Amino acid sequence: MFNKRFTAKAVPLTVVLTSAILISSSSFARSNVYADFPITLKDYSGSATTSVSYKGQMARHALESSLKKLISKGDVSAMQSYYSGGSADRAIIAPATKGDFVIMQSTIGELSSKNLSGKTYKGLIPGWPGNMTGPEVVAFMFEKAADAEGGYDAAHAYDYTQLVSKFLMGAVMYNQAVDNYLDEKLEADTKPNNKPYKDGAAYTGKEHVWDEAFGYFGAPSHTLTLTAQDVYNIAKQKDVTAADYNYDGKVDLYKEMAFGHAYYASSFDKGGKTTYLHDIVGAYMDGRDMLVAANATALSNSERDQLKAYAQVIKTNWEKVIAEAVFKYAGETYEDMVKIEAILESNGDVSKAWRNYSKHWGELKGFALALQVGGKDMGATSVRLNRLIGHSPLLLGNTQVTGVDSNGEYIQSNSESWGGYMAHMLKVQNLMVDEFAVVAKSHDQTAGLAALVDSLGAKSSAEND
Amino acid sequence: MTDFFANFLNPEKRLFVGYLISAAFIAIIWIRMVQKKPLANIVSGFFNSNIWFSKSAIADYKLMVFNQFFIKLLAPILVGQLALTLFVFENMHLLFSRPSTSIPVWMVMLIFTSVLFILDDFSRYLLHRLMHRIPLLWRFHKAHHSATNLTPLTVLRTHPIEAVLFSLRAVIVHSLCLGVCFFFFAGSVSLIEIFGSSMFVVIFHSLGSNLRHSHVNLSYWNWLEKIIVSPAQHQIHHSINPKHYDSNFGAILAIWDNLGDSCIVSEKNQEIKFGLKGQSEKAHNLKNLIIGS
Ligand SMILES: [Zn+2]
Numbered sequence: 001m002f003n004k005r006f007t008a009k010a011v012p013l014t015v016v017l018t019s020a021i022l023i024s025s026s027s028f029a030r031s032n033v034y035a036d037f038p039i040t041l042k043d044y045s046g047s048a049t050t051s052v053s054y055k056g057q058m059a060r061h062a063l064e065s066s067l068k069k070l071i072s073k074g075d076v077s078a079m080q081s082y083y084s085g086g087s088a089d090r091a092i093i094a095p096a097t098k099g100d101f102v103i104m105q106s107t108i109g110e111l112s113s114k115n116l117s118g119k120t121y122k123g124l125i126p127g128w129p130g131n132m133t134g135p136e137v138v139a140f141m142f143e144k145a146a147d148a149e150g151g152y153d154a155a156h157a158y159d160y161t162q163l164v165s166k167f168l169m170g171a172v173m174y175n176q177a178v179d180n181y182l183d184e185k186l187e188a189d190t191k192p193n194n195k196p197y198k199d200g201a202a203y204t205g206k207e208h209v210w211d212e213a214f215g216y217f218g219a220p221s222h223t224l225t226l227t228a229q230d231v232y233n234i235a236k237q238k239d240v241t242a243a244d245y246n247y248d249g250k251v252d253l254y255k256e257m258a259f260g261h262a263y264y265a266s267s268f269d270k271g272g273k274t275t276y277l278h279d280i281v282g283a284y285m286d287g288r289d290m291l292v293a294a295n296a297t298a299l300s301n302s303e304r305d306q307l308k309a310y311a312q313v314i315k316t317n318w319e320k321v322i323a324e325a326v327f328k329y330a331g332e333t334y335e336d337m338v339k340i341e342a343i344l345e346s347n348g349d350v351s352k353a354w355r356n357y358s359k360h361w362g363e364l365k366g367f368a369l370a371l372q373v374g375g376k377d378m379g380a381t382s383v384r385l386n387r388l389i390g391h392s393p394l395l396l397g398n399t400q401v402t403g404v405d406s407n408g409e410y411i412q413s414n415s416e417s418w419g420g421y422m423a424h425m426l427k428v429q430n431l432m433v434d435e436f437a438v439v440a441k442s443h444d445q446t447a448g449l450a451a452l453v454d455s456l457g458a459k460s461s462a463e464n465d
Numbered sequence: 466m467t468d469f470f471a472n473f474l475n476p477e478k479r480l481f482v483g484y485l486i487s488a489a490f491i492a493i494i495w496i497r498m499v500q501k502k503p504l505a506n507i508v509s510g511f512f513n514s515n516i517w518f519s520k521s522a523i524a525d526y527k528l529m530v531f532n533q534f535f536i537k538l539l540a541p542i543l544v545g546q547l548a549l550t551l552f553v554f555e556n557m558h559l560l561f562s563r564p565s566t567s568i569p570v571w572m573v574m575l576i577f578t579s580v581l582f583i584l585d586d587f588s589r590y591l592l593h594r595l596m597h598r599i600p601l602l603w604r605f606h607k608a609h610h611s612a613t614n615l616t617p618l619t620v621l622r623t624h625p626i627e628a629v630l631f632s633l634r635a636v637i638v639h640s641l642c643l644g645v646c647f648f649f650f651a652g653s654v655s656l657i658e659i660f661g662s663s664m665f666v667v668i669f670h671s672l673g674s675n676l677r678h679s680h681v682n683l684s685y686w687n688w689l690e691k692i693i694v695s696p697a698q699h700q701i702h703h704s705i706n707p708k709h710y711d712s713n714f715g716a717i718l719a720i721w722d723n724l725g726d727s728c729i730v731s732e733k734n735q736e737i738k739f740g741l742k743g744q745s746e747k748a749h750n751l752k753n754l755i756i757g758s
Pocket of ligand 1: 465593597606610702
């Protein structure tokens, strides 16, 4: 049962750990690494030693992060190949080895020869102009990115690198996990737990459903042994020691890397106000432990209710992570607008600030679109969010993109004043507080205001002479 | 009941024990040095049961207790304050551009504390003036003016509706002031505080604000009384004499009264009777104070 991690440690530590395990063996039931769960299927005859498998999800994370690099290169066919192709030889452009942070895999095929297009949310994307479905939005953005220098269209303030990346994290990873695996696939009649997921598989239906959902979140399998700061450093490729859980000198993209929304969760949690990352991974772990205990029997209604309760913890926290990102980038967009206005007033060169404005708005838009593809009807919140942000950032001359014409060209119309759009960003932040109860509140533009109101509120206000 | 005691333990409130003690000291010095009365008379004057247990004072206490229950209903008004502040802050964006250069924090604090003080004081003056001038409002404010003896506790002899109006005033003024200052100075906005209360308010209360509701007619030089309301001037405001009617509405600053032609400065050895002309003894019944006669 001891893996390399234990044998690699000095003897005194093993002694301490062993005695700790002996003393608390009963409370040690919950594992803290999402790996090596046993095969529960009695009839399994293959060579696998564990029932855990979610390589396809990690391949999609690698495709998404590689695509992010490709957008700025302007080669549409390369973008399409990563988005919808099937070649195993596609190189993993990111994350790539950086100094001592050595990445184990170099091609997509070493993980799994998947693509993103088949798993992109097929519904309408109302927050993007042109009445397009998810895959159509992606194809449209690829074309536009190829036309723009380095994937950046300064005239419309569109940063396609950010737009595509953040949209895909929502339309593929988030949508697949919360609207498919953690939703209809938890029902009794789909992928039951007393049968293999498919013929010859080492895992039951529900075991694999749960594992795939875990993979889409993008957290390292040993997240619960790490702090949020560690996971953040792993995503930034700054801490190989934290990443390399099995001490083989390489970072395994399958099990040891941090991707996607797990990275964003860590970025908020490291501030100390939230615990999204550990709450989500903890719920995945609890659900998986429950499935091991079910031992390949069909889940009872109460067991499925329990599993759905874990799924709900994951969904709620995941949604909050995206809402925190919307909050953060609305704040950064606002700050960019303050800077741009000041530069314009002093007749300075606005191009660098404009680049940042486009980047932050692209992230804001991407996350805002992502928030709306979780499979639940957000009703008025969705409408309000899309109207406040609009189809593009506010452009100089107080216009905004309002649509796409039949040739696929953007249509601009008169819109808000500069200050009016800044107020929209404030309202986006308020909306995230009101509807999703965000807590980390990065780049909060009204931070301290509530406290000031409180401090004045109580003062002798009713006293009169 | 904790709210009731908070009146005496909270330096934000006029009835904070520290302010009562400082007022007592100021009164002793004033009566001894200026009016040259013997110390024994002064001390016995402080504990004069004819004042503290007069019908008027007992009415103060009854209304105070009654308002403790009523004041709980004010909580939702304060909740609305954040929403209103945000509304002001957001709408400032439509009128001005957000400054990107920052001024020193101490200067922001000084500006904010001063602006809040001036706006707060002006709005008190204005509402107080309206309480007298608008017949409907006077029906509520009358409860305060029916006091025939003044003690520091008379400040709480207020009709509950008046308390609501003054709370609304505070919400509007605070929201405006915060929303506007936050727009221009962002995170550096804060109040210069002493004991957790605005510097100006603490200074005002420490300098004997409690004496305005008392029989100690502490006055200032007449030139100063055109700038700051002295206790004697506020006692004129409570006078039964028609020539004193509708004067000295100010809370701290007399400037507003001076501009509004309602400033009356004190006279040496003024003898003032407090209350409303022709009021009956019944005016001190709780029912009359609240519903009117
Ligand atoms: Zn009055």
